[in-house]
Amino acid sequence: MVLTDIEYLLSYLEAHHVPTIKKKRHTYLTYHGLAEHYTYVLKDGIIKNSIILQDGREYNLSYIAKPDVISLLRDEVSRSTDQPFNVRIESEYATFYQVNRVAFWKYVNSTPELQNYVKNYYRKKLSENILRLQRMVMNGKKGAICAFIYSLVDLFGRKVNEGILIDFVVTNDDIAGFCGISSRSSVNRMLKELRTDGVITVKNHKFIIQDVSYLLDQIAN
């Protein structure tokens, strides 16, 4: 069996008994701007990347719901050790491999498989980001909400009788932070339209998408 790049990384971390740390829901692993001597690899759990703007608003970048390197963006350049994002735990618990930053990069740069992983990581994120930028720029806020909800399908979607269950609780404020909408009441207004139009329903605070094609129609491509 051939290991994928991330599997290769995880098996290495396991084999070398790299220590893990476990953190509780709604605690922070790292803070935007603070120096950090470790590189973290999410082992299991769900985290959210965000940035707090100068005016206090929270800008949400992404959820990460499966094993991945956290905050790879800046650590490679050795002089800048400040974290690019806040990392908050969104599942009950999340566990992370905690690797010394310098040792991590020494290891990566001496292993072709991992150099490849890093390059692919950057390219994949870049590609995703360009698409997301396009969707955010070329749509209004309602289109942004539709694009965001659609993006949850890949992360948390599960087929059920009524449609696609997003098996993860997302608050209106979270959505506001992802889509650049100014308040939870504006988010609510737009979600209500989606409910009225039979696009989504909410059950135990979780979305069920009943009409995926409606969402896609709202997203410029």
Next chain:
Amino acid sequence: MVLTDIEYLLSYLEAHHVPTIKKKRHTYLTYHGLAEHYTYVLKDGIIKNSIILQDGREYNLSYIAKPDVISLLRDEVSRSTDQPFNVRIESEYATFYQVNRVAFWKYVNSTPELQNYVKNYYRKKLSENILRLQRMVMNGKKGAICAFIYSLVDLFGRKVNEGILIDFVVTNDDIAGFCGISSRSSVNRMLKELRTDGVITVKNHKFIIQDVSYLLDQIAN
């Protein structure tokens, strides 16, 4: 003297007498979605990356105004040869090195300096994109215009008596395509506010930025 990565690439292309092609203003080098057997490196001139959406609108990604590899995003994966963007020439002429795609990647992958260039390229673009996404998402359209005009300073800015001259003609429709504004008349309305507030003036169809700090104040960070 130590060459930067891009200088290293250019000197290699020169040394190996890689052919160049020259294209006129407002012609296209590549079209989004069309297959392409060459990789292009901008030698000199100014180009614009864009995508035409299904509804006909044009989404502008970036200007490139100095030597750089064009459309690096997808070519590495050998099976997908379709171009990610339109590339249109915006200067009177632009010249490009034209390299066979397969040969280009063979060369890159056998040269540590260029592997490094590619990795840095992805990371730099990713980093820029995350910041641009933040600015586009967390601002209204007027903030988007201010962020866009500010981004022109690095590309085309030149210090003059009255302020910073953006030495390149950008139309209102171009701005609309970069900022996701729906029409040139909306762009004009917002630009007029900036003119009225003494932030910019226009001379020979070129912006002169008189108040950079105003622009920065409009951009959430």
Next chain:
DNA sequence: AAAAATAGTTAACAAATGTATACTTTAAAT
């Protein structure tokens, strides 16, 4: 030179989104 296409400007009105407030419901902390 004439005609056609492209681009800038303004205005009036429509639609989308922001803002503030109040109230209710639910979850978390004491």
Next chain:
DNA sequence: ATTTAAAGTATACATTTGTTAACTATTTTT
């Protein structure tokens, strides 16, 4: 168990942005 904080909902009104149209100026094509 009680209190407090967080989250959802609804409404009214303000502001921003979209839409359309008309007119002018400029550039490009014929």
